[in-house]
Amino acid sequence: xxxxxxxxxxxxxxxxxxxxxxxxxxxxxxxxxxxxxxxxxxxxxxxxxxxxxxxxxxxxxxxxxx
Amino acid sequence: xxxxxxxxxxxxxxxxxxxxxxxxxxxxxxxxxxxxxxxxxxxxxxxxxxxxxxxxxxxxxxxxxxxxxxxxxxxxxxxxxxxxxxxxxxxxxxxxxxxxxxxxxxxxxxxxxxxxxxxxxxxxxxxxxxxxxxxxxxxxxxxxxxxxxxxxxxxxxxxxxxxxxxxxxxxxxxxxxxxxxxxxx
Numbered sequence: 001x002x003x004x005x006x007x008x009x010x011x012x013x014x015x016x017x018x019x020x021x022x023x024x025x026x027x028x029x030x031x032x033x034x035x036x037x038x039x040x041x042x043x044x045x046x047x048x049x050x051x052x053x054x055x056x057x058x059x060x061x062x063x064x065x066x
Numbered sequence: 067x068x069x070x071x072x073x074x075x076x077x078x079x080x081x082x083x084x085x086x087x088x089x090x091x092x093x094x095x096x097x098x099x100x101x102x103x104x105x106x107x108x109x110x111x112x113x114x115x116x117x118x119x120x121x122x123x124x125x126x127x128x129x130x131x132x133x134x135x136x137x138x139x140x141x142x143x144x145x146x147x148x149x150x151x152x153x154x155x156x157x158x159x160x161x162x163x164x165x166x167x168x169x170x171x172x173x174x175x176x177x178x179x180x181x182x183x184x185x186x187x188x189x190x191x192x193x194x195x196x197x198x199x200x201x202x203x204x205x206x207x208x209x210x211x212x213x214x215x216x217x218x219x220x221x222x223x224x225x226x227x228x229x230x231x232x233x234x235x236x237x238x239x240x241x242x243x244x245x246x247x248x249x250x251x
Contacts, residue, residue, distance in 0.1 A: 003128060003131060003132070006132070006135055007131070007135060010136075010138065010139070011135075011169065014139070017142075018138070018162060018166075021152060021153050022159075022162075024153075025153035025154060029154065032156075032159070034156065034159035034162075034163055035153065035159050037166075038162045038163050038166065041163065041166035041167070041169075041170070042162075042166055044170075045166060045169050045170070045173075048173065
């Protein structure tokens with residue numbers, strides 16, 4: 001279970017950090033192929049991971065209440 | 067951020083060492099997992115031996131998963147310690163892209179992890195051995211191209227990093243300052 005938490009927390013957090021960082025750098029310094037790919041891939045990873053992290057958080061909260 | 071002893075920046079050198087060691091351990095452990103999978107998917111091998119190997123493989127796979135997940139935070143920390151621009155360094159951006167491909171590859175592989183143990187336990191409980199063995203073989207063979215891709219990408223990332231290794235400013239050697247360099251500070 002801890003590995004699942006670690007997986008989704010790090011992928012959602014890391015994906016957001018790297019994706020937003022790359023997007024911000026493209027905005028500030030202009031387009032670069034690697035940066036553009038980085039932004040798309042990491043934001044995609046964050047977009048995939050966030051609902052799964054949310055499901056994990058919601059599941060834990062429901063389990064604690066019942 | 068630095069913590070010098072005998073001309074060696076301990077934080078910098080330790081973090082570089084940990085990051086490199088993690089990449090080496092990742093490849094090594096992944097190869098052990100690969101080696102173990104041959105017996106696990108072979109129906110001619112005794113069931114108890116296959117189950118034991120599947121449990122060992124799953125344990126090592128968990129370690130590989132932790133290493134894979136911690137690569138990004140340690141890499142970011144290394145950038146911070148060495149003063150490397152995280153998003154404005156061209157080679158590093160390509161390294162990030164390759165790591166992102168590994169993440170996507172891993173998201174395909176993660177659901178496969180542990181299926182062999184479940185199927186082998188089902189065989190032991192009296193399930194249809196033929197179809198369960200076929201499922202183990204099919205699932206493991208389906209994972210192989212993704213596993214090989216991870217190896218190629220980790221190797222490519224390591225080569226990319228080595229080709230871009232720099233001696234810190236004002237240092238003759240990569241990992242330490244000479245006495246003259248220390249006294250010049």
